[in-house]
Amino acid sequence: MNKRTILLTGGGTAGHVSLNQALIPELKNLDYNVEYIGSKDGIENELIADAFPEVKYHAISSGKLRRYFSMKNFTDPFRVGAGLMQALNIIRKTKPAAIFSKGGFVSVPVAMAGKVMSIPVIIHESDVTPGLANKIAMPFADHIFTVFKETLKYVPVEKSTCTGSVIRSELMDGSAAKGKEICSFDNDMPVLMIMGGSQGSAVINEAIRTNLAELLTQFNIIHLCGKGNFDEALRNTPNYCQFEYVTDELSHLLHMTDFVVSRAGSNSIFEFLALKKPMLLIPLSKLKSRGDQLLNAELFHRQGFAHVIEEEDLTPDSFMKAIVQLRANEELLVENMISAEPPKTAYEMAKLVATHTKKR
The missing domain is CATH 3.40.50.2000 (Glycogen Phosphorylase B;)
Structure with a gap:
């Protein structure tokens, strides 16, 4: 048949x-x-x-x-x-x-x-x-x-x-060791992953690269910067690994990640939730969208899964303050995520x- x-x-x-x-x-x-x-x-x-x-x-x-x-x-x-x-x-x-x-x-x-x-x-x-x-x-x-x-x-x-939410099975099968191998990180500092969406985010990329020297004193950084946004001048920066976009590698990179900075698309934030990754969400502005990411981020913030900073409030200084707060509340965020409904x-x-x- x-x-x-x-x-x-x-x-x-x-x-x-x-x-x-x-x-x-x-x-x-x-x-x-x-x-x-x-x-x-x-x-x-x-x-x-x-x-x-x-x-x-x-x-x-x-x-x-x-x-x-x-x-x-x-x-x-x-x-x-x-x-x-x-x-x-x-x-x-x-x-x-x-x-x-x-x-x-x-x-x-x-x-x-x-x-x-x-x-x-x-x-x-x-x-x-x-x-x-x-x-x-x-x-x-x-x-x-x-x-x-x-x-x-x-x-x-x-x-x-x-x-x-629905989570891909292969996402749960990632390997932190494989992720470290992909990025060639050679120290035990926590890993900060930045995701601005498949097309990238100019404001998030700018906040990261403006603060890069200071961030690298605290984190290994994985930067998914979006197509066309790879910065050749930063290619050989130690402990900074940038990609325009990843597919099969993502599960390994996420398993090695300790903190995430991201837009607030539904698929992504539920993946971070499933993997219990403390997240700082920077939703797409209502000036550039219909406001769906703002609602997604608001719900995750209300449930204690994420910190949120709106794009209009994002500056190099406010970004660094938000990162400090994210690290300080890591334990509480993870505790709240553990109690969430499984995907x-x-x-x-x-x-x-x-x-x-x-x-x-």
Whole structure:
């Protein structure tokens, strides 16, 4: 008997791909064939192709959904329309048992096509409030999974379930010794990891590099600075290891890490929580986003899992004061994280997805 197919979609940022990456091997273990629909030039194309060359990748046209005025707002609906027609054609050929969408602009025409073709569409929302793409796609969904209980106030509750966070199994299998080997750290100072997202953060990078000399008297530093932000002048700085972006190495680097400075994307902060890493969150400003990271950070701060400094308040001096406070409260933060609800495994999430597939 031929394997049934599940189509995954989602893209635009690494956060819209990471859960799909975790689900692929688990869905295959459940005897599903997995294929992926993404955009041609999005980060999802690279991430899926690198990690899962055996997964067939379908590239479709994708417009950007903007909350601000742009002349492209007049042309992008045509791109979404083209993406819809392409998605319909892919669905006709693959005859999937379900479509699982992690969000991002490319997922909208896929969810619409699934509804047209009477294929179950399952949406996953990992932030407190749904993103614009998921808001548009929700009417076409058969079921919606959320990470935060608070999100149930913003979605159709009759077809929604809060699952909590989902953590990739390989994240828990990292090796601190391997991480130390990757970075060539040769002392026992605590390790500070800085993550500004897959595209990097200019303000976080500046706060780190302005204070680098002082920070290096206290920490070994792992700096994930984002694509195009590698500083060649700092390449050979002792005990400072910079990467534009990491994939397979991340679990090892996190296991060796003692403290984290990061944006407040849902996937990342729940990974830090699962690994009990005291975190200083610098959420993306509402001037640059819809404010989802501010809400994520606020909830983690309220639960005693993280310290928070808003981007508008970030200066070299305020950053160093926040690092001092983070170290001082390490024990309390870890104690609070130990009492948190444990995350779901990717296998448990894959089984939930499977319960919403189309019957044979």
